[in-house]
Amino acid sequence: xxxxxEQVQIYLNMDEEIEFTxxxxxxxxxxxxxxxxxxxxxxxxxWKSLFVVESIMSNAENRAKTxxxxxxxxxxxxxxxxxKYYAQHFTKRLHDLGYDQDQIAEKFEKMLRDGEAMEK
Numbered sequence: 761x762x763x764x765x766e767q768v769q770i771y772l773n774m775d776e777e778i779e780f781t782x783x784x785x786x787x788x789x790x791x792x793x794x795x796x797x798x799x800x801x802x803x804x805x806x807w808k809s810l811f812v813v814e815s816i817m818s819n820a821e822n823r824a825k826t827x828x829x830x831x832x833x834x835x836x837x838x839x840x841x842x843x844k845y846y847a848q849h850f851t852k853r854l855h856d857l858g859y860d861q862d863q864i865a866e867k868f869e870k871m872l873r874d875g876e877a878m879e880k
Contacts (some may be wrong), residue, residue, distance in 0.1 A: 764790050767786065771786075794813075798849070810851060813844075814868070
């Protein structure tokens with residue numbers, strides 16, 4: 761999961777958006793990795809995975825609203841839906857480990873700051 765986490769940090773700190781084809785490829789790679797490994801993730805991977813799928817989900821939701829091609833909008837909506845299920849799953853697993861929603865939000869803020877620091 762490390763490579764996807766590092767890549768999403770790069771994407772989040774870019775000045776411009778990546779093209780649809782690159783976004784879709786990244787999404788597909790992440791989903792393929794999650795489909796094969798998600799149940800075996802330890803705590804650190806849960807955090808990174810949640811951060812990655814939340815980032816994909818929010819970006820896909822925003823792009824679905826603003827993209828001009830309706831075929832791409834539909835694909836973005838499907839990406840958002842699929843990553844939402846993973847986000848819910850990882851959030852539940854973190855709750856099961858004793859984290860509450862405020863702690864999850866705090867950790868996300870720290871992960872965002874860490875990504876910004878990586879860029880500098």
